[in-house]
Amino acid sequence: MEQLLRVQNFNVSRDGFGAGEGQSLERPFGHAEPAKMFAWAGATASWPGRTEPGGSRGLDDYFTRDFGHNIGAEIMGRNKFGPQRGPWRDHDWRGWWGDEPPFHTPVFVMTHHERPSFTLSDTTFHFVAGEPAAVLARAREAAGGKDVRLGGGAGVIREFLDADLVDTLHVAVSPVDLGSGARLWESPAELLDRFHLEVVPSPGGEVTHHLFWRR
Amino acid sequence: MEQLLRVQNFNVSRDGFGAGEGQSLERPFGHAEPAKMFAWAGATASWPGRTEPGGSRGLDDYFTRDFGHNIGAEIMGRNKFGPQRGPWRDHDWRGWWGDEPPFHTPVFVMTHHERPSFTLSDTTFHFVAGEPAAVLARAREAAGGKDVRLGGGAGVIREFLDADLVDTLHVAVSPVDLGSGARLWESPAELLDRFHLEVVPSPGGEVTHHLFWRR
Numbered sequence: 001m002e003q004l005l006r007v008q009n010f011n012v013s014r015d016g017f018g019a020g021e022g023q024s025l026e027r028p029f030g031h032a033e034p035a036k037m038f039a040w041a042g043a044t045a046s047w048p049g050r051t052e053p054g055g056s057r058g059l060d061d062y063f064t065r066d067f068g069h070n071i072g073a074e075i076m077g078r079n080k081f082g083p084q085r086g087p088w089r090d091h092d093w094r095g096w097w098g099d100e101p102p103f104h105t106p107v108f109v110m111t112h113h114e115r116p117s118f119t120l121s122d123t124t125f126h127f128v129a130g131e132p133a134a135v136l137a138r139a140r141e142a143a144g145g146k147d148v149r150l151g152g153g154a155g156v157i158r159e160f161l162d163a164d165l166v167d168t169l170h171v172a173v174s175p176v177d178l179g180s181g182a183r184l185w186e187s188p189a190e191l192l193d194r195f196h197l198e199v200v201p202s203p204g205g206e207v208t209h210h211l212f213w214r215r
Numbered sequence: 216m217e218q219l220l221r222v223q224n225f226n227v228s229r230d231g232f233g234a235g236e237g238q239s240l241e242r243p244f245g246h247a248e249p250a251k252m253f254a255w256a257g258a259t260a261s262w263p264g265r266t267e268p269g270g271s272r273g274l275d276d277y278f279t280r281d282f283g284h285n286i287g288a289e290i291m292g293r294n295k296f297g298p299q300r301g302p303w304r305d306h307d308w309r310g311w312w313g314d315e316p317p318f319h320t321p322v323f324v325m326t327h328h329e330r331p332s333f334t335l336s337d338t339t340f341h342f343v344a345g346e347p348a349a350v351l352a353r354a355r356e357a358a359g360g361k362d363v364r365l366g367g368g369a370g371v372i373r374e375f376l377d378a379d380l381v382d383t384l385h386v387a388v389s390p391v392d393l394g395s396g397a398r399l400w401e402s403p404a405e406l407l408d409r410f411h412l413e414v415v416p417s418p419g420g421e422v423t424h425h426l427f428w429r430r
Contacts, residue, residue, distance in 0.1 A: 002268070045428075053217070056411070056428065057382075057383050057411075057426070057428035058411065058413035058426045058428065059413055059415050059424075059426060062277045062278070062281060063277070065281070065284070066277060066280070066281070066284075069280070069281075069284050070280075167272075168272050196271070196272075196273065198273035198274055198418040199418070200274050200415065200418060203413040203414070203415060209274075211272070211273045211274060213260075213271065213272035213273065
């Protein structure tokens with residue numbers, strides 16, 4: 001079986017930003033409003049953060065319930081993991097997700113600063129330096145034959161796209177403009193030389209799903 | 216975890232038939248052309264019958280790759296299993312699917328005629344009589360906490376709908392008219408008193424996906 005590198009449920013603004021400026025402990029997405037950008041996913045039955053029964057089981061739910069399907073590892077950037085920059089002064093910071101992170105697999109956090117691995121429930125975080133291809137090789141080995149999720153943010157996805165390592169992308173474009181921040185693209189058309197693209201509006205009207213796969 | 220009863224990737228004609236008339240060994244779907252009705256699924260990377268690499272990974276692939284996801288058992292009608300009617304004269308008939316059926320779970324075939332269970336690869340076929348609710352209870356127990364797929368045909372789906380046992384349906388409507396055969400509905404609107412509905416055209420243009428979930 002081929003092991004794909006997949007971007008899943010990644011949200012960007014209409015003008016192409018995955019997060020705003022000024023990330024902090026209080027504002028993981030900077031000046032972007034996560035409640036607005038992720039409303040489509042939060043409304044579904046399969047949203048990993050759901051605590052109450054209910055939720056929609058239409059199109060958007062296919063995307064949220066595919067989140068962990070055949071995924072054996074995740075790669076993420078340091079800024080997705082937390083707001084600190086530079087050497088790790090605060091080892092008490094163990095990500096945004098509390099004691100039960102939604103990954104349930106090894107997670108490789110890309111950083112030039114060393115830090116020991118640790119485990120929360122069934123998610124183990126490793127801190128790795130290196131080129132995208134080398135990090136992907138480690139993640140593939142850890143994934144035990146399954147696919148690897150590329151979790152973002154935008155800068156990390158760009159790095160892996162530039163190295164031509166990404167096989168599929170699902171990007172949900174929200175009807176908000178951010179003006180500045182972490183840019184994924186100027187336009188989805190930039191990827192059309194290498195990827196097929198299907199554009200599917202969410203029937204709920206919140207976002208427009210962009211589905212890319214390699215030509 | 217709730218155990219859902221799910222209809223997945225069930226195809227009907229524009230005029231509401233899941234199969235044509237005159238089912239036989241040579242024509243499992245009677246006068247309907249399966250190649251035409253299922254072309255959308257066969258084009259995807261995750262189609263269980265795919266033998267060559269390749270295939271699309273856009274919207275239609277979300278439906279085909281969801282086929283086995285969190286499914287622990289299937290219920291099907293006798294006519295989906297084979298073209299024989301009445302008592303089982305021919306025990307050599309073991310379904311349409313060869314030595315590697317695509318189910319990989321217990322399968323409960325609804326029939327009033329007794330026949331011993333048998334196993335092909337990791338699929339075991341059981342032959343069961345009884346009301347839909349009783350058959351569903353057996354399938355749920357066999358599913359080990361996972362969901363149960365209701366595989367069709369149209370008559371069996373109608374029985375379970377009439378007993379109000381179905382939680383979600385994905386029905387792909389093909390742009391063909393059959394005129395007669397095994398009817399699922401006159402119109403999808405019949406289900407709107409009990410189900411939410413989202414209608415999503417396949418970007419490939421072959422079918423229109425209908426996604427229902429309980430109100």
